[in-house]
Amino acid sequence: MVEQVEGTRTHCPYCSLQCGMQLHRRGRETTVAAWEEFPTNQGAMCRKGWTSTALLRDRERITTPLVRDPATGTFRAAEWDEALDLVASRLADLQRRHGHDAVAVFGGGGLTNEKAYSLGKFARVALRTSQVDYNGRWCMSSAASAGTRAFGLDRGLPFPLRDIEHTDVLVLVGSNLAETMPPAARHLDALRRNGGKVVVVDPRRTATADRADVVLQPVPGTDLALARGVLHAVVAGGWVDQAYVDARTTGFEQVRRDVATAWPELTERVTGVAADDVRALARMLGEAENVIVLTARGAEQHAQGSDTVLAWVNVALALGQCGKLLSGYGCLTGQGNGQGGREHGQKADQLPGYRSIEDPAAREHVAGVWGVDPAGLPGRGRSAYELLDAIGADGGPKGLLVFGSNIVVSAPNAHHVSGRLDALELLVVADFVMSETAARADVVLPVTQWAEETGTMTNLEGRVILRRRAVSPPQGVRSDLEVLAGLAGRLGAPAGFDTDPERVFDELRRASAGGPADYAGISYARITDEHGVFWPCPADDHPGTERMFLDRFAHPDGRARFHAVSHRGPAEQPCGDYPLYLTTGRVLAQYQSGAQTRRIRELGDEGAFVELHPMVAARVGVGDGEEVRVRTRRGTMRAPARVSTTIRPDTVFVPFHWVGANQLTNDALDPASRMPEFKVCAAAVEAASDGPVGGVADADASTGAADGLPTIRPRSARPPARPATAAPSASPLATSASAVDAAVTSPCAADADATPGGVDG
Ligand code: SF4
DSSP: OOOBOTTEEEEOSSSTTOOEEEEEEETTEEEEEEOTTOTTTTTOOOHHHHTGGGGGGOTTBOOSOEEEOTTTSOEEEOOHHHHHHHHHHHHHHHHHHHOGGGEEEEEOTTSOHHHHHHHHHIIIIIIOOSOEEEGGGGTTHHHHHHHHHHHSSOOSOSSOGGGGGGSSEEEEESOOHHHHSHHHHHHHHHHHHTTOEEEEEOSBOOTTGGGOSEEEOOOTTOHHHHHHHHHHHHHHTTOOOHHHHHHHEEOHHHHHHHGGGOOHHHHHHHHOOOHHHHHHHHHHHHHOSOEEEEEOHHHHSSTTHHHHHHHHHHHHHHTTOTTSTTOEEEEOOOSTTTTGGGTSSOSTTEETTTEETTOHHHHHHHHHHHTSOGGGSOOOOOOHHHHHHHTTSTTSOSEEEEESOOHHHHSTTHHHHHHHHHTOSEEEEEESBOOTTGGGOSEEEEBOOGGGSOEEEEOTTSEEEEEOOOBOOOTTOBOHHHHHHHHHHHTTOSSOOOOOHHHHHHHHHHHHTTSSSOOTTOOHHHHHHHTOEESOOOSTTOOOOSSOSSSOOSSTTSOEEOOOOOOOOOSSOOOSSSOEEEEEEOOTTOOTTSTTGGGOGGGOOOOOOEEEOHHHHHHHTOOTTOEEEEEOSSOEEEEEEEEOTTBOTTEEEEESSSTTHHHHSOOOBOTTTOOBOTTOEEEEEEEOOSSOOOOHHHHHOOOEEETTEEEOOOOOSOOOOOOOOBOOOOOOOOSSHHHHHHHHHSOOOOBOOOOOOOOOO
16 A cells, blocks of 8 residues: 655656656556656657556565575565674675675666665775676666767767757667657657658667668678778768868877778678668768767677777767767667766766776765775776676675666576576675566565655756655665665764765765766756756756767867777677577567566566568578577577568577576677677577477576565576687678578687676776
């Protein structure tokens, strides 16, 4: 039974659009209504937003701490004090035996700014561990790394979303905007009504492509090569804005020389995009007054993701578009707080305000706000995947705290990661439902969600918005801030941990003051009065920064940087054993790991599927709806075939909202951002008419709920051996059936670990 506040203005619990909505009480139900005045979505929402209040009455909600009985492997209910005492004493014991870094913390891009800030502070001050990172590393890090290198500062969109309605050409690289954030797709329609053109670059012909004037379907993993080819044609066509390049950038001459050999015919051989189409796109961009290039996960979730973004930034810079009204480069953030979540200290290399943890001045400032000695703050830790790869291993963390992340579904090479989780001495998960990750924990701490708590988020535009508490949480749950404060007190932390969101935000403002992401002038009152405030906003009387870089970029000399980048190709290429490309993505009705949306009956849990071209279906011998098995070097999954001509005949697609897809994906990492290569690997598909697969996907999809308490499998104490990944090879693939045949008969690449070393997230 929930108590309500009438007509609360708040925001959707899911994606980075953070649609404004109003929550109303209707009898015992909480219902969603439009909030027309909120500028980003103007009352529009997708079905996920309209059905989001079903989360508040979910029967699978956890309402008491759960502690695993080591003798039986099952959970028992516990009092909060008992659970927090147990966790704190186990953490202290691990650190006493193995050092501070024996405990790791893993956060999420859906956490509010206040939670992300407190989590980073908790790791550095209460645990004094360097081992903290978050799942946003797998969402935004390639674009963030590239934006920082090119412009001196990363903010996903440096302009409000509505600007795209008034540009001349919009290029979407690797974005299925129409399905991932449907209200934003209205801007595409408005742009076309205004006479503008939409270009979609995606290996699949998606719902977004249906709204486009030009659709290019490159081979997965070749967006970088396409950008180089386009820039070559821009140079050849004489469309470089030399006055802009001279006045506002550095590094162009090297890039001009570098793309001299990226002629369109070579681009066609690598990408499968016709040379004439490459030239036509260059002409369209070159002749336009205003161009916006937006990338999303399709371009970024690669082992060359940050270089891919830089290649498209190079195109926009050469055309003189960045830092110009109604023009430029931007990234479409994915997770609800994908932007704010990467600014306030839950990243391995970062302190609040987007400060580097290795900058002595930054350490001194933040330590001053926290009231601790800067010398006591740990340094940079492992990136998200490297952290999970190390847990439970010799020299790696022995205990892990997880907040706001369902690692078992969302991590790449997820079967391997599940094994690492099982090798831990202590796994603690704070969540509000029994996710697949919580089901493997030693202790589960039930926390508040979304409409039950107040906190700020930063949407894809860099607009800081306020989610308001609209209902009371169920008896027995606590907020993440209360959990962190409870543990910090038991661990004897030298700094205080507030549990009031507004007071935490005020502390965050002080910690971010003077940093790249400066929130000092943003307050709950201003957010309410102004429908959100754009950062940077360094003072109470500062208006906030709706459009960035109009006068200068954020590098010390005020200039943007070109970067010469090479196409290396995916870490795995198709071969005889794995003749196809596998790519992954989203569907309209689900969000991220599905821990929330799969529980909402109104959204209809259709389950995973395997999208494949009719030529592949014919070769495999399956029809639409028949079961197929997908294999990669890391795992196997089984799902119904969805036969479609909208996908390339050398590629299969699997949505990642269910257990399975990420047991197939490759954990090769981008050398700069440490982004795993979610979007492409080599795969085989076969008919699954020969009975149960018994693969890892089937084995892991076994959690359920009964009588209010979940049924849990005992955790295995034995981690599986880590499978090897494949070395890069160089053969591009065209789109014909003969190319598929050729790939089938080509030798398989030798197994090797393609993951480069070092951390530069
Ligand atoms: S999921 Fe995204 S697009 Fe849909 S209502 Fe929520 S914020 Fe808006």
